[in-house]
Amino acid sequence: MTLSQLDDTDLIDLIAQRNETALGELYDRYHRLIFSVALSVVGRQEEAEEITLDVFTRVWEKAHTYRSERAKVYTWLTRLARNRAIDVLRQENVRPMKYSVSWADVWPEPPANSDPPESAVQMTLQKQRVRQAIAILPNTQKEVLALAYFKGYSHSEIAQALDLPLGTVKGRIRSGMQKLRDLLQDE
Template sequence: MESLPTADVSLLTKIAQRDQSALSALYDRYAKIIYAIAFKSLQSVEESEEVVLDVFAQVWRIAERYDTQKGRVDTWLFTLARSRILDRLRKLQRTSPANTLSMDAAEIQPKADNVNLFEEVVIAERRSRVMTAIKNLPTEQKLVIELAYYQGLTQSQIATKTGISLGTVKTRIRLGLNKLKSILNSEQDW
């Protein structure tokens, strides 16, 4: 049986060759988790659904650009999703700046007609691991990561909002992300 990362690469290769069934398979595998990530930040069913559609439309357009040397397919997809989420957050902040978002929002419950219980368990477990890892970061790193990833602020905006120098914000984000990566990778090893 093909491992998940290998299967994902195979799907992207087929998508680059315009195989719609491969796009459908990738969508089935990742749409719910991308929706969950989007909903966590956007708190809107409609906006979150738009993020999912935008991500997979982009995958269809640029699948041939995916480079296995730069990371796993799921990481690439989540990077695309994060970019779309940030675009929407910035748009929403321009139209409604009083809207504040937080990691402490209610747990995400993705809406779907055909719920795959195994997939739901995997998503919940991943979310739990990430949330636990974030809670284990030093307070100053946790703060800047929450502002960047859950409120969609740029590093400059974080510096302005917190009164911390831009260089310190960049360092804290880099250190926090490295620590998260280390925590999550060490959990996968056991």
Template sequence: MDAESTTGSRAADADLVTAVAAGDQDAFAALYDRYCRQAYSLARRVCVDPEYAEEAVQEAFLAFWREPGRFDPDRGGFAGWLLTLVHHRSVDVVRRQAVHRKRNLLGGDEITAQALPAEPGADEKAMSRVVGGLVRKALGQLSADQRQVIALAYLGGYTQTEVSSITGLPLGTVKSRTFAGMKHLRSLLSTLSGGRRHENWMEVQ
């Protein structure tokens, strides 16, 4: 996507957001249709479970509908802002479900639970959840600007060029924020995990 088309897309989004703020449901539907796939793709990477991902996307769009004024066009494009919101909601959904599972386990039949056969790959899945939890916790400690570009690249799977198009930021800015954010993220992960290295978890294209 070239600079001219990116600027045009951002302007079109801004017009739709203004219409949404005035209560225009058609404008809201247009933005939903435009970004729901990207939003779901990002949410699925965070939540893994498709139902949780759908819940996170619905919560994000509902939050936007209720408070469209939270979007500040001076800080970047609507797509980047929305996907950052989707990321936050996805993390919230994962946390809620973890609490729910823990309560069910504590309130359930311990003998029955112990008698259930172990799910294939359970150890690997448990480790994956731990790793994902550490990454999400570390991401939450980054600055908002760094967190946005890294969440899109690491969790959303977008290239830096695509992140530039989505956020409306110059490619150089995306690269510098990614570099600084990844350096900080590695330091945070090293602290959170007792010094183990995690570069392979954070490959940015």
């Protein structure tokens, strides 16, 4: 059986036995998630990259303390990332931004000569309208919409990451989308 076929808990057990290849496999599975969580809290890419490395260093050091009956590996890693990111902000004496997103980064700019100039202008205006509508939303709705639609998290992943009930996450997404529809139809 290869490492890629093992479940997360088995990988943690191997890491506790100082298996570097198992750590590499766990990193391959979760580094993007850890980076996203860290970036959502600190808001700066360089620090999020450092936090990601710190989390996997901590996994290497503390794998023997992991208890599968207390939390899934996914949840454990997410909490390690969030807590480490908050620690970084505390050291800087800054309040956490929680799961914020730079809405300017949501849509990449189109490649040159991809569409007629009129289409590019139309698209730019549409993006601006959406960003303005998003800015009006309450932060609680912004964060769940960002995680769901721009980070690709499932509802249950958002609930775990934000430590919220699943129903609350679904409600915030539904009400946020409805408010966006209303705001964009009014224009």
